[in-house]
Amino acid sequence: MAKYALINGSRVENIIVLDNVNDFQTNLTLVQSDAANIGDIWNGETFSHPPIIESFPPNWGSFIRGLFLNNPYNNVRLNPIDSPEARVSRSRLEAIGITLGFGGTLLEEDYGLLALLWNTAIAATVEASKPSVEDVGSWIALAAACYLPINFNQSTGEMILS
Structure with a gap:
């Protein structure tokens, strides 16, 4: 069993665990990773957390x-x-x-x-x-x-x- 990130564009949409990657059909990119999390960004080589967008209270x-x-x-x-x-x-x-x-x-x-x-x-x-x-x-x-x-x-x- 291995953990895979389902990537849409460059963003991790979901994480799944598969016995055999060939048994899973999807249009999304599958990348094997134990470190990826939903919402992470995939640059083609590594995963990173998305930037934190600071919000300000209404003034x-x-x-x-x-x-x-x-x-x-x-x-x-x-x-x-x-x-x-x-x-x-x-x-x-x-x-x-x-x-x-x-x-x-x-x-x-x-x-x-x-x-x-x-x-x-x-x-x-x-x-x-x-x-x-x-x-x-x-x-x-x-x-x-x-x-x-x-x-x-x-x-x-x-x-x-x-």
């Missing part, structure tokens, strides 16, 4: 501070349709923003609430002040720079949870 404070200085956001914020829903939605969004901008935290289960408030504020913006594709691009870049699990619809400016 909501930097995002909010960036928005407060962002002209397209301020244009949306200052030009609502005059309705009770628009006023309530904007004041709640601003309250969350101020809290986060000064070191507050946003729990993952609250991301949906933030998206709802954001999208309501966008929908309740007068047509002449709706964000352009370039405006939304600035929000997308800011969210990415702050490691946020959100994106924005390029054509409407609505927040999308990743």
Whole structure:
């Protein structure tokens, strides 16, 4: 019996043990190895562990501070349709923003609430002040720079949870 790595491209997809390699049919590459692990990288000669990709926690404070200085956001914020829903939605969004901008935290289960408030504020913006594709691009870049699990619809400016 021998241990074999099943390789798809250069990545080990599975490890199997076989008595006779000729008894196993596959389109994947089989390489006998006692050292290979699932997820390892095969370079044609040796196996290595995949690189560790460091992830960073979302930096909501930097995002909010960036928005407060962002002209397209301020244009949306200052030009609502005059309705009770628009006023309530904007004041709640601003309250969350101020809290986060000064070191507050946003729990993952609250991301949906933030998206709802954001999208309501966008929908309740007068047509002449709706964000352009370039405006939304600035929000997308800011969210990415702050490691946020959100994106924005390029054509409407609505927040999308990743």
